[in-house]
Amino acid sequence: MNPLLQIDGLSKAFGGLQALKNVSFAVKRGQIKAVIGPNGAGKSTLFNLISGTLKPSSGSVTFMGRSLLGKKPYQIAELGMARTFQNIKMFSAMTALENVMVGRHIKSRSGFISSLLMSPWATREEGRIRDKSLALLGSLGLGEYAQVPAENLAFGQQRGVELARALALEPEILLLDEPAAGLNIYETAELARMISAIRDMGVTVLLVEHDMSLVMDISDEILVLSFGQKIAEDIPRAIQQNAEVIKIYLGG
Ligand SMILES: Nc1ncnc2c1ncn2[C@@H]1O[C@H](COP(=O)(O)OP(=O)(O)OP(=O)(O)O)[C@@H](O)[C@H]1O
Numbered sequence: 001m002n003p004l005l006q007i008d009g010l011s012k013a014f015g016g017l018q019a020l021k022n023v024s025f026a027v028k029r030g031q032i033k034a035v036i037g038p039n040g041a042g043k044s045t046l047f048n049l050i051s052g053t054l055k056p057s058s059g060s061v062t063f064m065g066r067s068l069l070g071k072k073p074y075q076i077a078e079l080g081m082a083r084t085f086q087n088i089k090m091f092s093a094m095t096a097l098e099n100v101m102v103g104r105h106i107k108s109r110s111g112f113i114s115s116l117l118m119s120p121w122a123t124r125e126e127g128r129i130r131d132k133s134l135a136l137l138g139s140l141g142l143g144e145y146a147q148v149p150a151e152n153l154a155f156g157q158q159r160g161v162e163l164a165r166a167l168a169l170e171p172e173i174l175l176l177d178e179p180a181a182g183l184n185i186y187e188t189a190e191l192a193r194m195i196s197a198i199r200d201m202g203v204t205v206l207l208v209e210h211d212m213s214l215v216m217d218i219s220d221e222i223l224v225l226s227f228g229q230k231i232a233e234d235i236p237r238a239i240q241q242n243a244e245v246i247k248i249y250l251g252g
Helices: 043-050 073-078 096-107 111-117 120-139 155-167 185-200 212-218 236-241 243-251
Strands: 005-014 017-027 032-036 058-063 081-083 173-177 204-208 221-226 229-234
Touching: 005 043, 017 043, 017 058, 017 221, 017 229, 032 043, 032 185, 032 212, 043 173, 043 204, 073 081, 081 155, 096 120, 096 155, 120 155, 155 173, 155 185, 185 204, 185 212, 212 236, 221 236, 221 243, 229 236, 229 243, 236 243
Parallel strands: 032 204, 032 221, 081 173, 173 204
Antiparallel strands: 005 017, 005 058, 221 229
16 A cells, blocks of 8 residues: 655755755554654644745655645645644634534535524534534533633643644644653643544554654654754654664653
């Protein structure tokens, strides 16, 4: 079976700086794949190239058999790739449920305007969106917070709501940019559980993450970048024992 996401010879230069050099790898359907590497290794650049916010200097990104070259971020999202960002973007006065429903509205046929006008068709659609969004919160263990304003939620719960909102787009793959950033160890353990639940829903996950214990716990495969180059790509146990990886991390 073809991989869900295939990266071939991807390079990106910013002026004279080669941020990413000839990186190739694949993400198989149904796996959690993590990208790690020291600061400045090119992880964010890689993410931005995949999600279409940056254009590669050379190389290709193929998603579900289609080239993403030249596609805009919203077109890539429509093809089934959702992403979260390092900084949580939440409508703070809206409830957790409403925040997830916003994600779903982007997907819905009726659209936000007609749901405001509340035609009978849009009302039914609204009910479906509400049910689906509630179910998503429930599947991440956040059902009891559905009616709580986002600003009153703990940071880790907000991150969960953000995951549910991205899932409301019904993506094939979810790109997570440092999801554990700013979380305490309890929240990080919760996050690990949520990301595993997402994989169990059948959504493939690609994440960039600094928290090594989280990465080692949940990843099926890990890709290591250093100075823009791929250093290793393997299962967590093998990565932990990889001499070059150890050198990079201890050296840093
Ligand atoms: N827009 C840009 N213009 C110029 N240089 C950039 C730009 N974006 C990134 N870089 C440089 O490219 C290199 C890779 O940066 P990138 O942010 O991809 O690394 P990273 O692995 O995500 O680092 P971190 O872990 O600190 O987030 C760095 O040297 C960075 O300074």
